[in-house]
Amino acid sequence: MAPQQKRSFLPYSRGINPEDLRLGSLYLNPLDPDDGLESKRFEYQEDLHQDEYEKHVQKWIRREQNDERGCSLDFEVSKDTSLALKFSDLLKAEGNANSTVAATLEGRSGRRLKIKKPEKFLRDEVMAQEGVQEWVRTQASISFKGHLGMHKFKAPRIWMVTGIQLVTGGDVRVGSSRSVNGTVGASGDVGAAFGAPPGVAAVGAEVGHGHHSEANNAYGYDDERVWAAQFMEVKIEYGTEADKAMKSKDNNLVPATITTLQLEDIADLRARGIRASQNLRAQANGQTYVKPPKPIARVVVTGEDEEEDDSEDEGIQLSDSPYTEALKNTDWEMYNECSQYLADAQTRRRSITPESVKG
Numbered sequence: 001m002a003p004q005q006k007r008s009f010l011p012y013s014r015g016i017n018p019e020d021l022r023l024g025s026l027y028l029n030p031l032d033p034d035d036g037l038e039s040k041r042f043e044y045q046e047d048l049h050q051d052e053y054e055k056h057v058q059k060w061i062r063r064e065q066n067d068e069r070g071c072s073l074d075f076e077v078s079k080d081t082s083l084a085l086k087f088s089d090l091l092k093a094e095g096n097a098n099s100t101v102a103a104t105l106e107g108r109s110g111r112r113l114k115i116k117k118p119e120k121f122l123r124d125e126v127m128a129q130e131g132v133q134e135w136v137r138t139q140a141s142i143s144f145k146g147h148l149g150m151h152k153f154k155a156p157r158i159w160m161v162t163g164i165q166l167v168t169g170g171d172v173r174v175g176s177s178r179s180v181n182g183t184v185g186a187s188g189d190v191g192a193a194f195g196a197p198p199g200v201a202a203v204g205a206e207v208g209h210g211h212h213s214e215a216n217n218a219y220g221y222d223d224e225r226v227w228a229a230q231f232m233e234v235k236i237e238y239g240t241e242a243d244k245a246m247k248s249k250d251n252n253l254v255p256a257t258i259t260t261l262q263l264e265d266i267a268d269l270r271a272r273g274i275r276a277s278q279n280l281r282a283q284a285n286g287q288t289y290v291k292p293p294k295p296i297a298r299v300v301v302t303g304e305d306e307e308e309d310d311s312e313d314e315g316i317q318l319s320d321s322p323y324t325e326a327l328k329n330t331d332w333e334m335y336n337e338c339s340q341y342l343a344d345a346q347t348r349r350r351s352i353t354p355e356s357v358k359g
Contacts, residue, residue: 008230008319009163011075011105015170015225019050023057023115023164024126028139028156028335030231030323039339042135044126044161060125062116071110071167073228075103075318103174105227105318107167112316114163118232119301122160123258127299133259140236140297141264142338146331147238148293150268153331155338163230165316170227228318233326235300239293256300263295264345266338 010030020034024044027033033041045053115121126132139158146155 007317008322009165009228009316010231010320010323011103011172011228011318012226013172015167015221015227018164018166018224018226019053021161021164021226021229022053023061023113023161024121025161026126026132026135026234027159027161027231029327030159030229031320031327033161033229039138040156042129042132044129057113060115060117060121062114065112067110069109071105071107071170073105073110073165073316073318075105076101101174103172105165105167105170105172107170107227109169110165110167112163112165114230117305118160118162119303119305121162122232122234122299123301126160127258133261136234136236136259136299137261137263137297138339138342140238140261141266141295141342142335143236144238144263144295144297145266145338146334149266151334153334154329155335156330156332157326158234158236159231160234161229162232164226165228166224167227168224169222170225171221172227228316231323235302237298237300238296239298240296254301256302258299258301261297261299263297264342265295266341 016034020043022044025033026042026044028040029035045056048056127136136158139156143155143157146153
């Protein structure tokens with residue numbers, strides 16, 4: 001994980017129900033974690049009530065950071081980030097290519113939860129859940145096809161929630177960094193520019209006459225909600241290379257591989273006519289054929305846990321820049337096609353029962 005992304009919490013324009021964004025949950029699209037499509041997420045301990053879940057995860061988190069006297073977190077939104085797209089008309093009205101929008105996350109109180117050792121948590125807790133390996137195998141099969149198939153595309157990555165900022169009575173107030181004349185209706189769609197599904201997180205705002213005008217996004221809540229979250233990319237390597245061993249702080253050797261998965265074969269969906277061999281198709285396209293690794297994926301850790309110190313949380317940095325950069329150009333159309341192909345293949349396998357074969 002890049003240093004900036006490792007520290008950054010992704011701010012949201014509206015509060016998310018805590019049960020819909022839990023530490024340890026896996027997502028393909030951090031920009032819109034509760035988009036309603038279960039295939040794009042695997043929720044951690046979803047059968048536990050929220051109180052039971054927080055007790056269960058308590059041993060894995062750093063000391064909880066609380067602010068009972070009021071929560072106020074400032075950040076800036078520049079033109080090339082997802083939140084800025086929602087207020088794109090406001091930025092255009094200012095006529096400055098380098099304009100930024102000052103934003104503040106406010107609430108009556110707040111608390112922050114962060115996983116202390118994310119990679120160990122991933123190994124011992126998240127990947128041990130029933131059904132999670134099959135879900136990861138599906139995503140890794142699509143990613144393998146995107147990286148190494150004849151029709152290459154950028155597949156979504158898998159992200160694990162490692163931190164959440166909860167705020168009670170929260171709201172995000174967005175105001176221009178320069179004076180604004182006239183009334184501006186601001187709206188935008190994150191999807192097209194950053195590879196997210198169409199319609200993701202579209203919001204509206206209004207700015208009236210006056211100096212240092214502010215816009216309220218009308219997504220305030222009285223109860224406790226998640227207003228920002230921190231994510232770690234789940235690292236996946238392909239092929240059958242020998243596993244690496246890492247030395248922990250207590251000098252024990254820990255395997256880098258958490259689990260090994262045999263991947264599903266996905267047809268070249270954009271190919272036309274009879275499927276030729278990869279070698280012949282590469283020659284026809286004037287390319288040099290490079291034999292891909294075996295369709296095997298390994299979920300691995302990098303040893304970042306051992307590089308962390310045991311110091312207390314130094315605060316929070318709100319920024320969506322590293323996440324929107326990571327999601328940029330994700331091909332959701334090809335992902336959906338591959339996902340449907342795998343779902344159809346599974347349906348066909350289930351329909352082939354021993355009785356139907358005998359018949």
